[in-house]
Amino acid sequence: MKKIFVYVCALCVGYGSLMSCQPANEQQKAEESEEMDLPAPIVVKPSLAAPDQFESVLTSYFMLKDSFVKSDTSEINQKATxxxxxxxxxxxTKLNTEVQTKWKTSKAMxxxxxxxxxxxxxxxxxxAGFEDxxxxxxxxxxxxxxxxxVYKQYCPMALNDKGAYWLSVNKEIKNPYFGNKMLECGEVQEVLTFEK
Structure with a gap:
């Protein structure tokens, strides 16, 4: 039995993201036996850096993402509000005109x-709306x-195999497009760090 488990783990490493999209209980066993392989961090120099002002927006987005992981539509609606x-x-108001103008567009979107x-x-x-x-x-x-x-994470099987990504503050995959059906299906595509 132990040899079979080692063989399955070797297959998981070899097939990468394809094998990562198996049901959560099998995936959890595989991940316990191997280190998560993350891409090198990307240092982002924001064009209109103002992270303090937008922190609450990001936090609210992450909480909405977590409600999708739970597949709870009433909580999704509340977190969306x-x-x-x-x-x-x-x-x-205390930021420069360029940031104010750009934010009006971002806010509307x-x-x-x-x-x-x-x-x-x-x-x-x-x-599907969460993908947008x-x-x-x-x-x-x-x-x-x-x-x-911020971790940009991707699941190739999301939205009827179209594939979709989401953002997370945790490197561990908790898939908002499948919830418990395939909780850990996906991979980290980008690790974003931000120039101060």
Whole structure:
């Protein structure tokens, strides 16, 4: 039995992300036996660095992502409301005109995406909306920066094998597109650190 387990672990290493998209209980066993192989960190120099002002928006996004991991639609709707509130509360009055102008566009995109996500009835439709939001948030962290390391994570099987990514503050994969069905399906594509 032990030899079979070692063989399975070797296959997991060899097949990389393909093998990472197995049911959570099998994946957990495999990950316990090997180190997570992460890409080299990318040091991002935000074009309009202002991480303090946008921290609450990122935190709200991460909490929304966690509610997708739980597959809880009522919590998803509540966390989406929290994200809209955090986005509306961002105060850019002490920042330069370029940041203020750019933020108006970013803010409108976030609110439109989250509102659309909220109006969807089914969990899978909400997850498709979350993909759109994640693309916007990726641009937000690259534009304004973040106070912590951000992991861009990707699942090739998400959204009917179209593939989709999300952002996380944890390197461990907790897939918002599958929840407990395939909790650890995915890989870290980028490790983003931010120039101070």
């Amino acid at each position: 929290d994200l809209i509130e955090a986005t509306n509360k961002v105060d850019t 976030i609110i439109r995406s989250v509102t659309t996500l909220q109006t969807e009835k089914g969990l899978e439709d909400k997850r 939001l994640s693309k916007i948030m990726y641009e937000v962290v690259n534009t304004y920066g973040a106070k912590t390391t």
